[in-house]
Amino acid sequence: MLRPRGSATRKDRDRIVNLSDGVFAIAITLLVLDIRVPDIPESMVASRLPSALLSLWPNYLGYFLSFVGISAFWTIHHSIFRPIRAYDRVLLYFNFLFLMVVAFVPFPTSLLGEYGDHQLPVAIYAATLAVGRLLLTAISWHSARNDRLLDEPQDPATVRYFLMRGLTIPAIFLLSIVLSFFSVTVAIWTWFVMLVVDAVVTRRRFR
């Protein structure tokens, strides 16, 4: 049933990509459901609405972080699948596990929006993104080691670079879990710093 070679395989691979894109699109769009309109009696709306909206800032932050996180996942997923022309059962399973994490992201986001000043939600959030990133690394690693899944064999230096990057980012997320025991704020800032550094490094490499 899962023929890694043959005329139909490019199409098969496209269907996996389409399903994944559907999950990405829905997961990032569902995030907004977590920002709920505050409930204020009519006579007090004018006076209380501004502060009520401002007090939702952890939800806005969660929306922003998860949107960026899932977008980054999509970009990496896109890069990994570009040279893939077929798939085997392992790749299919890894991709489903990865999608299970992507579709799960709204829950830790919601937790972060509600209890973002506590250690546990911050750790759960970081762990979720670390696992997602590791699964992407697994997909990338598996396809690089199986030439028949690819259009053409990949350059070993590129493979090594992506493996390193694909392990560094989860490592930083795990580090942020350790940091969260000392300061929740520092842990969250780690993510932003990582985001900026990653964007700069990637840009330099592909200039």
Added chain:
Amino acid sequence: MLRPRGSATRKDRDRIVNLSDGVFAIAITLLVLDIRVPDIPESMVASRLPSALLSLWPNYLGYFLSFVGISAFWTIHHSIFRPIRAYDRVLLYFNFLFLMVVAFVPFPTSLLGEYGDHQLPVAIYAATLAVGRLLLTAISWHSARNDRLLDEPQDPATVRYFLMRGLTIPAIFLLSIVLSFFSVTVAIWTWFVMLVVDAVVTRRRFR
């Protein structure tokens, strides 16, 4: 309107596949909405959040089971539709009934998450997946018997194998309903055992 032959039919069939993939993607992503952030007074978050999150385990289990179930449906749907190049009204209706079951899965999942230690929710869950699987078998059987819907006639041995597999799995789900009257836990374990056995059998056959 529904021309089973002609230049446009491959495209027509693609549109059914796209709609189905949309329903698959949304159904698996909506499952997370069922895991709700617990409501805890601010002063007790640190002490109560860990146990509150642990007590959501039936919801995590439901998320995992339904994600795996719908993913398995997708994989089988994918296999069935690969050789299909056209469709008739019967195939269209069966596919819509099947999608009706897929889109319904979040409800029995939610029921299982809420009352998973009771017999009725376990039976409803098993019945839903059994019906979904039977509809896939019906689609597969119908297309195998109508050569004009296929790229090329299918090998009778393959057709028989898929028919058998497509009846065994619903049969095991129905058996788990019988078991659920004696022990809800045993019934749920049946699903996991089936999952593992099916993965092993499929792997051996397609090595």
Added chain:
Amino acid sequence: MLRPRGSATRKDRDRIVNLSDGVFAIAITLLVLDIRVPDIPESMVASRLPSALLSLWPNYLGYFLSFVGISAFWTIHHSIFRPIRAYDRVLLYFNFLFLMVVAFVPFPTSLLGEYGDHQLPVAIYAATLAVGRLLLTAISWHSARNDRLLDEPQDPATVRYFLMRGLTIPAIFLLSIVLSFFSVTVAIWTWFVMLVVDAVVTRRRFR
């Protein structure tokens, strides 16, 4: 910007179809959110859950009706767009209005599930589907009168047949609104009778 002729137009038309399929897929999958798990104290689950689940039957009925209704819309939309190879502003606007109705269907469905034994929700439901069907007829009529939007000019007899069918169905929905003032049950049965008759007529014509 909206060039009805040219090499890219088939692709342009595909993007409209994809967006529409996305809305169809989401609208049918959101319907399940309306079937809510009943809230029962733990000690009474065994005794009360069966009747609580049975009392949700108006929600199941609404799920079934709207799933069938949106599926029928999809099938007709699919038939209408098959020969379309380009689009103009009018077709784009009609399609957006139609999608606005499709995406709205979960609301009247929810209303029907909650207050299905009252006249107003039944009338609103029938009116929504009637308007949706009329917009499909408008798209069909507009494209039939503009040859440049089509792959090849359509057969006048076919155009007439679809126009007639595309006006009869909304007419029956409007009739069911009149009937709903006398009996809500009769009005709902009208929809089922229409469904069966339509399936039989279509089948005879396309045998």
Added chain:
Amino acid sequence: MLRPRGSATRKDRDRIVNLSDGVFAIAITLLVLDIRVPDIPESMVASRLPSALLSLWPNYLGYFLSFVGISAFWTIHHSIFRPIRAYDRVLLYFNFLFLMVVAFVPFPTSLLGEYGDHQLPVAIYAATLAVGRLLLTAISWHSARNDRLLDEPQDPATVRYFLMRGLTIPAIFLLSIVLSFFSVTVAIWTWFVMLVVDAVVTRRRFR
């Protein structure tokens, strides 16, 4: 990883468009979740349901406005991406920021439906659509200045026309924010007038 030239790039660009269409489709379909069925005791349904449904008019208005707004965004996005055949990191980032705004629209819509007679929600709504429109203008401007992203260089007059239009509309939204301090109703009417004028102008230009 992001190769702006090469055989695979048209496909790459298609995947961005598909993801965007997914977000558009979900955002417009989620809007309906904001129109909630009123909760009325069974004995009073007949007498109170009509007025309860009428009192939801700000929610219907929000549904309509946001549906039209997102549809307009889709139409412009479609126009901008038609001549694009590749993408670079800047275009990818702008597109993600734009999608972040599209996916956010249900929140200001919900706010408008709840507190539409107050200044702040009207201003937030206008600001959201203004930012979304500006991001589309940024995508359009960036691609027009980078010929290698396009199928063929764009006509300078067309580029100027789209830049002007892409700045006028956000400007009107910002003006409506100023107006909202004096009259919320006038501010909302500005949007409708803009909608009609824009449709007429576009129509004249492309006749």
